[in-house]
Amino acid sequence: MNVVSNTSPIIFLSKIEALDLLPQCFDKIFIPQAVAKELRDLLLPDYIECTEISIAGANFVLGALDSTCNLHAGELEAMVLAQEIQANYVIMDDRLARRKAQSKGLKTIGTIGVLLLAYQQQFISTSEIEEYLTALTQTHGMYISPKILKIVLKSIQNNT
Known part of the structure; x- marks a missing residue:
C-alpha cells in the first residue's frame, strides 16, 4: 500500500x-x-x-x-x-x-487513523495507543473532536 x-x-x-x-x-x-x-x-x-x-x-x-x-x-x-x-x-x-x-x-x-491501523495490525498495544493519544492531545496540542476521540476509544476498548 x-x-x-x-x-x-x-x-x-x-x-x-x-x-x-x-x-x-x-x-x-x-x-x-x-x-x-x-x-x-x-x-x-x-x-x-x-x-x-x-x-x-x-x-x-x-x-x-x-x-x-x-x-x-x-x-x-x-x-x-x-x-x-x-x-x-x-x-x-x-x-x-x-x-x-x-x-x-x-x-x-x-x-489518528495511522495509530488505529498500527493498533489493528498489532504493531502497538492498547496502552501504547492510549499513551500516543494522550501525548498528542495534552502535550503536543493536536485537536481531536470529542466525537472522534470517543469513537477511537470505543474501538480500542472493544478489541481488548
Whole structure:
C-alpha cells in the first residue's frame, strides 16, 4: 500500500516518536517537495521519499494557491502527488483538506487513523495507543473532536 503524507501527520508522529509506524503500516511513503520544505529541520528517515509533482500538477497548485481555496501548498501538492502516483491513501489531518481530497476521489487517513491501523495490525498495544493519544492531545496540542476521540476509544476498548 502506497501513501502520500502531508506535513502535520509527519510532525505529530515524530513528536510522539511513532514515525516508524509508517513503514510498518505502508509499503511506500511519499511526500511532495512542498511538504519537505514545510518540514524544514526535521531529519526525515530514508523510508520517506520526497517526490516531485508534474508540471501540470505544479500549475494546478499555483492556480489553487491564487484562488480562495484556503489550503496550503503542502496539502495541495500531497493531493496532486497522491493522484499522480495513484496512492492508496493521502495522510492529512486538516478537515478542509481531507474534504477536498475526498472530493477528488482520494481516500484519506489522518494521524489518528495511522495509530488505529498500527493498533489493528498489532504493531502497538492498547496502552501504547492510549499513551500516543494522550501525548498528542495534552502535550503536543493536536485537536481531536470529542466525537472522534470517543469513537477511537470505543474501538480500542472493544478489541481488548
